[in-house]
Amino acid sequence: MRTSIATVSLSGSLTEKLTAASRAGFDGVEIFENDLLASPLTPEEIRARCADLGLTIDLYQPMRDIEAVPEDEFARNLRRARHKFELMNRLGADTVLVCSSVSPLAADDDALAAEQLARLADLAQDFGIRVAYEALAWGRHVSTYDHAWHIVETAGHPALGTCLDSFHILSRGSDPKDIEGIADIPGEKIFFLQLADAPLLAMDVLQWSRHYRCFPGQGGFDVAGLVRSVLHTGYDGPLSLEIFNDVFRQAEAGPTAVDARRSLLVLQETVGIAAPPASVAPTGIAFAELVTPDAEPLSAVLGALGFARTARHRSKPVDLWQQGEARLLVNTGTAVRRDGTGLAAIGLESPDPTAAARRAEALLAPVLPRRRAPEDAQLDAVLAPDGTELFFCATDRPELPNWRADFEDIAQAPAPGHAARIDHLALTQPWHHFDEAALFHRSVLGLHAQESVDVADPYGLMRSRAVTTDDGSVRIALTVGAAPTDDTVHAQHIALATDDVVAAARRFAEAGGRLLPIPANYYDDLAARYEFTDGELETYRELGILYDRDAHGEFRHCYTPTIGRVFFELVQRDGGYRGYGAQNAPVRLAAQHAVRRLTGG
């Protein structure tokens, strides 16, 4: 099935938008009138540019408030339409969108609307153009798809059909019976299908539509259900995205277009008209890779945490540090990030690394070279939207390429440590692509996205959303500032699971580490909220351990200092606690700011 995207969904000049749509693999575009008006290219040049880029122009949207108006007004509308049809012939676009009128001049008169739309279609036919009439959710008299279809049916003109738009239909309610009427529309009279999702917000529908639309799968609408109904009619036009979103207007067009097409691929898979390689959920975290220009500070913290340097890469300056099943690679060789030490790659344990990578590639994740050096294992790896490299690994499965085989053991035996494995990773996302990151991790990696939570940082709200496997073997927390500030303010972190956070914290302190100091007021509040056994709270207070509780169990956690852009957390989950201590995040964030002020970091 052909895919298309409205230029209004992307940022930049018309040329930038067309290029981004083509590179992401779209077959066509809808050209939004303002993009054409503002372009220095003539219609003929735009047509040629699209042809060069392999894009058809599937829809043009130049006119509003056409129908059910007094005759003199309609005459003006026809005059304008003639101009636009001439333009469309130059552009090579053969379908024009007409939205239901919002004009105060419009009459509540279906017969008049049908008659005028038929006259418009007559004119369009002379130019070889089809008119697609769509109900805006806030149309003055026509605001539902079945009403719009009734008018089209009454008009009975071969060049007049209807356009269905998932936002306008689903924003009015999500009862499946609301869309049953779609089955009554003959597929050949559905001239176009526009798709958008949106978060479920109780707000004015016009504002909601103009600012908060998002890609299918990112919001709360059953877009797939709607598409199924439409396909059932025999509709064979494009699936076209029309997304009005303040963030997309600002974000770089290239990545947005890729996110957009990925969302359509996933939608096509959901409704059963595309079959990319099946998703292969990871079963654990094989390793996390840190890059750093200077291994000393990191080595000191890792040593104090109980990690031992157990192996080194055969050809590159990469060390493996291990403790229990927690494995960290420390890479001093790559071109380091502008801001120094940071998390650069994640190894995901996969039942079938090659299949996992094949799905990722089919869903437009950039594929990384399979081996970095001739002697390295052939690892499958892709790039996540935030730039993190994701390796699909088969640790300890000798029949498969094994990353561990690239490392040679060092004599040094691991010291007895308390951390058993990586509990979760927290990755800071670029502001413009937070929702897309969740869709990526869900669709590409087969993880489940949890609810977003807002967390108050002293200098602005933060948003955090976890993507996890069912069993919690892989947990990634995606975080972002609720509005863009300096992205580097919020660090990434690696949380290490332990059965005894007090012992682990003590070991860290005894080895010379200094955990993030937590204010005394926090512990006074804990004392007010919960009852602890004798001395328990004093221990937490002394070490800087935070405490939380949910319906399932308890959570105790503490933090190392931040090195560059990354810090470590020790976490103890008891009794099935499911969260990440979000309740304590404001205190932790404030404490980190306080340390930064003191150290000038």
Next chain:
Amino acid sequence: MRTSIATVSLSGSLTEKLTAASRAGFDGVEIFENDLLASPLTPEEIRARCADLGLTIDLYQPMRDIEAVPEDEFARNLRRARHKFELMNRLGADTVLVCSSVSPLAADDDALAAEQLARLADLAQDFGIRVAYEALAWGRHVSTYDHAWHIVETAGHPALGTCLDSFHILSRGSDPKDIEGIADIPGEKIFFLQLADAPLLAMDVLQWSRHYRCFPGQGGFDVAGLVRSVLHTGYDGPLSLEIFNDVFRQAEAGPTAVDARRSLLVLQETVGIAAPPASVAPTGIAFAELVTPDAEPLSAVLGALGFARTARHRSKPVDLWQQGEARLLVNTGTAVRRDGTGLAAIGLESPDPTAAARRAEALLAPVLPRRRAPEDAQLDAVLAPDGTELFFCATDRPELPNWRADFEDIAQAPAPGHAARIDHLALTQPWHHFDEAALFHRSVLGLHAQESVDVADPYGLMRSRAVTTDDGSVRIALTVGAAPTDDTVHAQHIALATDDVVAAARRFAEAGGRLLPIPANYYDDLAARYEFTDGELETYRELGILYDRDAHGEFRHCYTPTIGRVFFELVQRDGGYRGYGAQNAPVRLAAQHAVRRLTGG
């Protein structure tokens, strides 16, 4: 009347918040629990810090979901309350806020709520503390102020009163009769009054409250009407701002605190309990001052526009360029802005410059030194929130200090030009202070704020709001990116009024100027939308003149190139056109981006 602000309204650490509140002149603060928990200061240190800063701690807000719960749960709540009351004694805070419960454990039982609140008040009384019970708009069983008051009245406890919050009351509806019941509450039983405004959004009330509150006068609520009702009861506690706003959380605390207190001053004036010097509306624009490191490019454009250099400042490198009543100062002497040429000051013609400045000062506008050099006229001037200097001027009124007298005439006679005066100025606002800028211009300068309009820039949405005098003699358009990008993307501009934009444009072109080129597609669209006289459209197309029409008249306008951060517009208003050509702004913005790409500017 005392003024107070909740720490949650400001950004930063508790210390930063207290300092900002004190500097802005607040008498007290409400301490939000998270700010205390995250602070490294002990309660005693916070108390001392507040005392040093001249701030009382008017309210503490540590507890939720207290009342109408099963007895065992209430026992835990009382235990927690005891801890918090001890803390409040250390802090020196004597009023605690209790919001109506949102807990699923809470029963719909007013008698139980009253009984438990009375027991809480009993305990509070032992600590010398008063309990203020407030209805949250989304409280589980108690969501209206009169319901909360009914429970307080039933409890009949001297240490239990009610807290009124304008958001929780006015978000439920704006019918004046909804607040009539306030008159029934004895003033001494209103223990606290929290104030917040909000834009009138049709959205989920919890989200609305948590993210979109704003200062009184910035939103759509009749906060003044509510305050009048409350004062009528004899309430004599503080007027306290409690604003949850994502933007304020990020913005620097100092300016936000000043904006906050200005809003309270204006509110106090509105309800008649404060009388700052009366507002003196300006009657025209005396001049606009540009600063530049290099006068050449500016001189070339001004010359081509028909301006002549008519005078120079007696002691400083400032030239006066004039054409009709349009006066521009070109200053090459001040420390220039990082980004070069820009608009630095505006001279506002004022019937009473000293009175105008006195009001500005009373409303917390920073006052600039009255004279820059000993020989200069004593001009009254203040700083606008965006850093623009505002001078209150009395041009051609010899009895008053006259800025013009600081300039000595140059022989050069003005060439015959077409610009008669400054039509409007467009000023880019810092992202965090857009709404505050409108309040500033309204309250300090006595201008009227028009509706905000959204304008699509190719790289993100822009927002624009005009503040004007009734007769249009002063028009300032405040603009901002709808989300923060690089602030410098959007330039300021000076629009010059002309009776004949075609002649003015031709003159500019003949003098070697090059107007912003407008795409041909734009004119094809004009031809589709309107009928023009013979040759009219061709002239616009040739020169780059844009066209708009509203119910009142017509608008023709064109643009010079951008120099540094500023460009000029020539505008012709006919028949009472009221707008600013917002319809054409996307085309203009795209054209400016295209030029910038070509010139690398």
